[in-house]
Amino acid sequence: MKIVVIGGNAAGMSFAAKYKRNQPSDEVVVIEKRDYISFGGCGLPYFAGGMFDDTERMISRSPEQAIKSGLDLRISTEVVSIDRDNKQVEVLANGQKERIDYDKVIICTGARPIVPSFGEYNPENVFTLTSQEDGLAVKAAFAEEKNQNICVIGAGFIGLEVFDAADHLNKKVIIIERASRVMSRQFGADMVSAVEQSITEAGADLRVDCSVEAIRDADAGGYEVITDKGSVFADVVVMSLGFKPNTEMFDLDKHSTGALLVNEFGQTADENIYAVGDCAVAHHIALNQSVYLPLATTANKQARMMADNLSGKDVYLEGFLGSSCLKVLDYEMACTGVTQALAEESGIEHKISVISDKNQTDYCPGQEDIKVKLIYNPTTKVILGGEIVGKKGAVSRINALAVAITAKMTTSQLGYLDFCYAPPFARTWDALNVAGNVAK
Ligand SMILES: Cc1cc2nc3c(=O)[nH]c(=O)nc-3n(C[C@H](O)[C@H](O)[C@H](O)COP(=O)(O)OP(=O)(O)OC[C@H]3O[C@@H](n4cnc5c(N)ncnc54)[C@H](O)[C@@H]3O)c2cc1C
Missing domain, CATH: 3.50.50.60 (FAD/NAD(P)-binding domain)
Structure with missing residues (x-):
């Protein structure tokens, strides 16, 4: 089998590395238009802000390492078209065009800033x-x-x-x-x-x-x-005005954002062409539909699952929640699943409950306000999503909430969930327990 991966960043390199480990005798060609691969753009604001100075720290793999692992990596090479009839990709490097045969193509071209x-x-x-x-x-x-x-x-x-x-x-x-x-x-x-x-x-x-x-x-x-x-x-x-998927050159079905439409295994309507990462949609667990989730977490996990799946392993990834977090000054902001905005936009039946609580006891230093919003089904009370903002403990709690949503837990189950407690970390009833109990 010969696989051609277009794009050598989060999605492309996750796929290529995993697939090559699974199937060492298969040919895996990675085409990357830049002269570096595996670049973690998530570090850029911290790099720009002076938290560290060496760009190498944002690169998890060099081209030499990738080639040593058995990948046929072509950097400074751009894919300009896919010839689906002849199963070839056309690439351009140093002004020269070349055609490369494929059995399967994995499109990992990402997105560009608007x-x-x-x-x-x-x-x-x-x-x-x-x-x-x-x-x-x-x-x-x-x-x-x-x-x-x-x-x-x-x-x-x-x-x-x-x-x-x-x-x-x-x-x-x-x-x-x-x-x-x-x-x-x-x-x-x-x-x-x-x-x-x-x-x-x-x-x-x-x-x-x-x-x-x-x-x-x-x-x-x-x-x-x-x-x-x-x-x-x-x-x-x-x-910083959002992103546009790099998919214009592909004559395949697309989402309103321009992201390529794929099934739960990342396959497009062409059985030999797959897409993953910021150029493709992903399945949203709580909404039960395909949405555009341009996140490093989505790209890495979906790509790994696809590599296992194409290697014949019986793996299944239920989908994603768009869990994401952010530090702004002293604040942690985190959300997962169907947020209020997504619920309103998608028209999904929902109810909302918000609590203001504390992250821990007052007699240990570090007590801060924490606000938890739950979005849940008004009839079944199954939790669909959440938003948490506070100065301490918002991010760790959103991860717990992501587990609860994936497990399709109800608000009352969340209310009694056995979260740990010690005075510097929480109160006996954690803010998430309180949120679950208040959401009726
Ligand atoms: C500043 C910043 C901060 C971020 N912070 C976070 C965060 O905290 N958490 C999080 O989950 N996500 C974060 N993200 C998002 C995350 O970086 C992306 O979701 C992730 O990089 C997507 O990976 P990808 O491989 O799909 O696409 P990309 O990283 O965009 O990679 C696509 C690759 O394809 C190559 N390519 C494109 N077209 C062609 C072509 N025709 N031929 C050959 N090569 C091609 C590109 O050069 C590129 O290397 C952040 C992004 C940015 C920019």
Whole structure:
């Protein structure tokens, strides 16, 4: 069997490494257009914010290591088309085209940042943050003493991580968000208000309900960022406006986002073509439908399952919950499953309950507020999703909630679930128990 993997990052390399270990005598060709592979972009905001300085720490495998493991890795090589009739991929390297035969293709082309047309401006200090090159450029721009005003466009995961990084470097940050709140796709307004307040108290200028219309070069250097509510000055602009799957070249069925439609084993409508990672949909356990979940966790796990499955192993991955988390200043924000926004958007029957509690006892240092929102079925009380925000313990609790949702537990089962307790960590009734008991 000859497998051609397009894209050598999280999904592509997870698939290729696992499949090669399973089937050492099969030929696995990995085509990657960049000159590096296995790059963990998740570290970029922390790299830019000065938490570490060596880009190698974001790379889990070098091309040499991949080749030594038996993979036929072609870096600096781009796939330009798939000829499904002749079962060949066409690649371009050093200006030369070549055709490579395949038995199966695994599309792992990921997604690219959305960059709206904001007019003409000098791009020198206007960035997105997804590649190693972006990371080096943003870090260098942040390091320059003259660059004190940082404008972040978009207050989703990456935008807020960039804010956190810039704040850590004592920059003056302006955050511009079109929606009425930060993290609007993951958290309700009631959940993010304390985080928004702390962003403002940290000295940032947070503008929600505000749309960027253009970027212009300012007369004295830097940029004028023009919004529908006036303009702001910035030395550096970082755009974090979401992602678009790299799927235009594939003549296959697509989701409204452009992600490739696949079954639970990652197979497209063409039985010899599979897709995984940020370029494909994934099955959402609690919604019981395919959705777009561009996360490293989804890419890695789905790719590994597909490698086992294509090797003939009887494995099954039920799906995903889109569990995700974020640090903003002192806050942990975490969500899993069907969030309030997703429930409303999908029209799924649901009920919502929110509690404000404490993360631990008051006589041990470290007691903080914690807010838990549960989304559940109003009839069966089966938990569908949750949002947790607090200064300590939100992330660990969302992981427990992900287990409960996967096990299709009800709110009353959560209410009695035997969570551990000791004064520095929780109270006898953990915040999740309280949330379960209150959700009737
Ligand atoms: C700043 C940042 C922070 C993040 N933080 C988190 C986090 O905390 N948690 C989390 O779960 N996720 C996080 N993510 C998301 C995570 O990085 C992605 O979900 C993950 O990288 C997806 O992996 P992938 O292999 O599908 O796609 P990508 O990582 O996009 O890789 C696709 C690869 O395909 C190559 N390619 C594309 N087209 C072609 C072609 N035609 N020919 C050859 N090669 C091609 C690309 O060069 C690239 O190497 C973050 C992302 C960013 C940018």
